[in-house]
Amino acid sequence: MSVGVVTEQSLTLDIDFRLESGRILKPLTQVYETYGTLNADGSNAILVAHAWTGSAHLAGKSSQEDSKLGWWDAIVGPGRLLDTDRYFIICPNVIGSCYGSTGPASINPKTTKRYNLTFPVITIRDMVRAQALLLDHLGINKLVTVLGGSMGGMQALEWGTQFPDRVASVIALATTPAPSPMAISLNAVARWAIFNDPDWKKGEYRKNPKDGLALARGIGHIAFLSDESMQSKFGRRYSAKDGIFDFFGKFEVERYLNYNGYNFVDRFDANSFLYLAKALDLYDVALGYESLSEALDQVKSPVQLFAFTSDWLYPPHYTEEMFKTLKSLGKDVEYHLIPSPYGHDAFLLEHETFTPQVKSFLERVSRR
């Protein structure tokens, strides 16, 4: 069952929030949604961390008329994997995003103008440190688990290493301890596409730079899919409307990238896209530690890791490296390699492939 109509909440803290870069963010606003009821001792909370272009709208509808469900609705609700009859689920929008939390499109109170490129570069660690303040506000000392895929998985890893006493478990899907140069390259050309757009105006646009942002998203889509999923979805089919020998004729896969790219322009801010791409590229769970091993040695809770066979953006061997490291440190860690043709997107498209394992893991850690 779905959670029904949900109202977005917001917390603004008028504090000097010091970022990893040393710069200060003030005030700090975080938009979030919650589902279920927090119990008296605040011990039934789960945090779900969203990916790059996600939002706090994890589950349910925003209004009775809303036809679109939250981005991971399938796993949240009464009787679902994240059972709202039992757990209190929180999904915060990350800082740097454009869905309500403080980001480059927010107004800088000092100038009364949008931050745009004066917004500080933020890190995944900054996002998670902001979320910890949100938990303080909600009266939650320790989470049952923190769960997320892709950039959400990075946040889960940061929770496990930076706040080991505040999580009873960590679940990270389709993620990496640090993006590879291949993953960085794909973000680099996506950035470049926006930088090339004269409508971007070094971030001082009034309207999203659509051609650049659409192309950037098109590049992203390639990274999220796989050769296999593209083969079964599009093959080499050519648009029926175009002539094979038309210079501008398109393959179906090309139309798909175009269509989705331009759709994206209506729902995401170009500067936020750039700041979050930067946060992704800079992500390194071992930042500030001597080694991956030293970083992962901070973890005190059980960890469950998932990778998907056809994910070439964050290939399974990077997750396996974390698994082996945690194992060698004697940590309580599970690793599941899920066979899937859906590439990086598998974690969103095929929740049934990991639901049973997450369910057992949650049962197990709840018994501890």
Next chain:
Amino acid sequence: MSVGVVTEQSLTLDIDFRLESGRILKPLTQVYETYGTLNADGSNAILVAHAWTGSAHLAGKSSQEDSKLGWWDAIVGPGRLLDTDRYFIICPNVIGSCYGSTGPASINPKTTKRYNLTFPVITIRDMVRAQALLLDHLGINKLVTVLGGSMGGMQALEWGTQFPDRVASVIALATTPAPSPMAISLNAVARWAIFNDPDWKKGEYRKNPKDGLALARGIGHIAFLSDESMQSKFGRRYSAKDGIFDFFGKFEVERYLNYNGYNFVDRFDANSFLYLAKALDLYDVALGYESLSEALDQVKSPVQLFAFTSDWLYPPHYTEEMFKTLKSLGKDVEYHLIPSPYGHDAFLLEHETFTPQVKSFLERVSRR
């Protein structure tokens, strides 16, 4: 030993060259280089087919002062794999290119202006049919072999299937019977990058649209490399000149893509890039046949196929499919899977990995 100083040659045929699209190209110019001496009966010729942004300048120097050698110099010359003491080597620039053969930057004699987008869409088959006319002109009835990698490999396949009586053997490296939707997608976003550049002006530019073309090439570079080669070449190293928290700070791999992208603008025409990308995407050895099997059944000569383990642009399984099909048709075919971390570029970077096999293959087919 290198072949030394080489002079480019050119053949212009004032004929109606009918393309696969039905459109006519007139006149038809092909620039080419040759190395070694054609024997009396024209039976010692080898054609080397270049890839996307290659040229006729396969080997040697263009002048005594030239510090740069041809693009595959390492395998051409006295005593080298393609031994110029024995063979007569021909390397034609493909039509559609910008290195002398008729392409979108050529002058349309009807309008006395550059073709630009009025240039017809061409196919790999068109390129090869033009090359056959060049052989007629040179007095070569049958080639000892035709050899090429990537788009050059597609040309080799077309020689084998379209002119089975004119080739004594075929050698195709790092290629595919038809690009996958993943490969098409990568070209699609590269095209998109050029279309987005206001300086492209729908092909009517006076100066190459540099930002778009550089980005297009940057995207190409990603496809030509591999996660493994990027890891060993760049890892996650950050530019020493940039601050980690600078919005425009770059990883080394990002600088590399930028640098090579902008360098490319000086040496390749944007419209040619687009027309050749189109030819690549449209390529299908089975076009006009019922199946891959029917297409490959045209082949009468021995075929040697090479794929490289880390080539994710044209992954080995596509070459394996051709190998199995040829094998099941009872053809004389060899397949070599070369372990390499260099991705698609391996065929250019690691000639020593396939030289021995090509050498034996040539010995074998020469004895027939």
